[in-house]
Amino acid sequence: MSVGVRKTTDETAETVKAHSTADPVAWLFPGLGSRFVGMGADIIGKSPVADKLIALAAEKLGYDILEVCLSGSGRKIVPPRIEAQVIYVINCAYVDVLRSLDRQPQFVCGHSLGSWAAAYASGAIDFASGLEMVTTVEDLLEQRIADGEQAMGVIIGLGEETVTGICADQQDVYLANSNSPEQFVIAGRAAGVDAALEKAGELAAKKSQRIAGSRAMHTPLLADVNGELQTALAKITINEPTIPQMNCDTACPMHTAEYVRRHLGQFLQQPVRWEASMHALKALGVAQFVEVGAAAVLTGMMPFIDPSAKIETVSDLLAQDETANAIDLTSPVLTDR
Numbered sequence: 001m002s003v004g005v006r007k008t009t010d011e012t013a014e015t016v017k018a019h020s021t022a023d024p025v026a027w028l029f030p031g032l033g034s035r036f037v038g039m040g041a042d043i044i045g046k047s048p049v050a051d052k053l054i055a056l057a058a059e060k061l062g063y064d065i066l067e068v069c070l071s072g073s074g075r076k077i078v079p080p081r082i083e084a085q086v087i088y089v090i091n092c093a094y095v096d097v098l099r100s101l102d103r104q105p106q107f108v109c110g111h112s113l114g115s116w117a118a119a120y121a122s123g124a125i126d127f128a129s130g131l132e133m134v135t136t137v138e139d140l141l142e143q144r145i146a147d148g149e150q151a152m153g154v155i156i157g158l159g160e161e162t163v164t165g166i167c168a169d170q171q172d173v174y175l176a177n178s179n180s181p182e183q184f185v186i187a188g189r190a191a192g193v194d195a196a197l198e199k200a201g202e203l204a205a206k207k208s209q210r211i212a213g214s215r216a217m218h219t220p221l222l223a224d225v226n227g228e229l230q231t232a233l234a235k236i237t238i239n240e241p242t243i244p245q246m247n248c249d250t251a252c253p254m255h256t257a258e259y260v261r262r263h264l265g266q267f268l269q270q271p272v273r274w275e276a277s278m279h280a281l282k283a284l285g286v287a288q289f290v291e292v293g294a295a296a297v298l299t300g301m302m303p304f305i306d307p308s309a310k311i312e313t314v315s316d317l318l319a320q321d322e323t324a325n326a327i328d329l330t331s332p333v334l335t336d337r
Contacts, residue, residue: 023287029114039294157206
């Protein structure tokens with residue numbers, strides 16, 4: 001890592017302390033799996049800044065995002081490309097609503113796909129560039145990975161050392177996500193993942209099963225796709241972030257455009273160390289974690305990581321603001337975003 005790419009933990013904590021008049025806040029951005037019918041209903045048609053962003057995305061993508069968000073019921077299945085696009089758009093729309101209410105975090109952190117919305121919230125990328133890259137990633141994955149070749153699975157109730165050992169016993173199977181002390185996602189060749197999940201069941205895991213999708217996300221099997229992503233990423237502008245974004249592989253904050261570009265260009269093949277990243281944020285002085293997305297996925301994991309952490313969803317936060325300050329989200333807002 002080059003000199004100057006990141007600050008030390010102590011330097012970052014002191015910077016946050018010096019520039020914060022309230023308890024430091026981290027915004028957390030969920031990824032795939034957080035979409036559901038009804039997502040964004042608390043801001044769609046109620047916030048001009050959210051509606052503006054959603055309309056811009058619909059124009060660029062050529063389909064009705066509101067239809068995907070609001071029509072149907074439950075977990076209505078959509079293609080991975082559309083799911084990724086809509087999650088990114090709604091996450092960013094929540095960012096704009098929070099900004100319009102003068103809320104700002106001291107850190108941002110994205111889980112997998114959520115890294116793009118986190119980069120938008122940090123100021124490192126603009127909305128259109130992020131949408132372009134989310135689309136590019138899904139196109140590359142669809143083109144390069146044959147259906148049924150790869151798989152992912154979740155294991156709950158076993159320790160990390162045990163899960164790592166189970167993966168090591170199979171060819172091309174890896175620990176992809178360390179989400180909490182007892183929740184892990186593995187990924188790799190489909191047959192190996194199935195064998196590893198079966199072994200986890202034999203070892204009395206509380207849960208061991210495949211999860212939706214046919215890509216070995218966050219493993220070396222995506223190295224070639226990662227290379228093509230880096231080529232595409234080189235064509236977009238990445239700015240110096242105004243808010244540090246956590247790198248969920250290293251569990252360190254990113255302060256420079258160089259570091260953010262490197263992270264976004266490698267995240268497909270790097271593991272997600274979510275638990276470690278949350279502990280790192282706590283060590284940096286973060287006192288409140290807000291999930292900036294439609295679902296309560298990341299906040300649901302936090303009590304298992306740190307039972308003392310203060311957690312809220314963005315919807316709860318907006319409801320509190322509206323009640324406490326009689327905020328009318330349909331009124332004009334003073335913002336350029």
